[in-house]
Amino acid sequence: MNTTINADPQELAKFSELAHRWWDPESEFRPLHMINPLRLDWIASLVPLAGKRVLDVGCGGGILADSMARRGADVLGIDLASKPLKVAQLHAMEAGTPSIAYREVAAEALAQESPAAFDVVTCMEMLEHVPDPSSIVRACATLAKPGGWVFFSTINRNPKSFLFAIVGAEHVLQMLPKGTHEYARFIRPSELGRWCRDAGLDASGTRGLEYNPLTRRYWMSNDTSVNYLAACRKTA
Structure with missing residues (x-):
């Protein structure tokens, strides 16, 4: 049996060091707080969350998981970084978030343990941080019920994304800590699409996420050249 965990210890340590700042909207996690309403509304526009069993893979401090629970979903958030999970649990207790639980467990x-257990599976801003993202895609597909929804978000790999997501966001604008992203791990939509098809997922649509540094505003668009989201349905 293969007991190798599909996670990079340096990546886990990186986010664990910042865990106490996860729920500070003016911290390094400000971009996550800003994009969360956009991605939440997009997910909810495709599948009403109320009453759904939802899994958030790579949930970190729980920003998306918490907001989906507040839309009426029964949410499980999983991650392999202990400190962000503790922060997520503490926030849920303090905020009185209903129907939410967290576990330190690998998606695979x-x-x-629980194949075909969830109506909706989300995996946001995570694929570009693991050694084998295709394994995560397969696990997400396995975890979804037949006909269920699976959502991913990640960063495209091209010169523009290098300029915007690394040079711009980490070095010029200092929106993210230096070293947050590694260009070689960025994922082209064609690569993600192939992994999804191989895992039995049908693509239902993609959306781009753009940012204006002057207005400090994010918005959804059809431009998937840098940050993008993908929605899939699991074939029955």
């Missing part, structure tokens, strides 16, 4: 392990 949970897929073996």
Whole structure:
């Protein structure tokens, strides 16, 4: 049996160091707080969350998981970084968030344990941080019920994304800590699409996420050249 965990210890340590700042909207996690309403509304426009069993893979401090629970979903957030998970649990307790739970478990392990258990699976801003993203895609597909929805968001790999997501966001604008992203791990939509098809997921649509540094505003668009989101349905 393969007991290798599909996670980079340096990546886990990186986000654990910042865990106490996760829920500070003016911290390094400000971009996540700003894009969360956009991605939440997009997910909810495709599948009403009320009453749904939802899994958030790579949930970190729980920003998306918490907001989906507040839309009426029964949410499980999973991650392999202990400190952000503790922050997520503490926030849920302090905020009185209903119907939410967190577990420190790998997506692949949970897929073996609970296949076809969730109506909706989300995996946001995570694929570009793991050694084998295609394995995560397969696990997410396994975890979804037949006909269920799976959502991913990640960063395209091209010169523009290098300029915007690394040079711009980390070095010029200092919106993110230096070293947050590694260009070689960025994922082209064609690559993500192939992994999804191989895992039995049908693409339902993609959306781009853009940012204006002058107005400090994010918005959804059809431009997937840098940040993008993908929606899939699991074939029955």
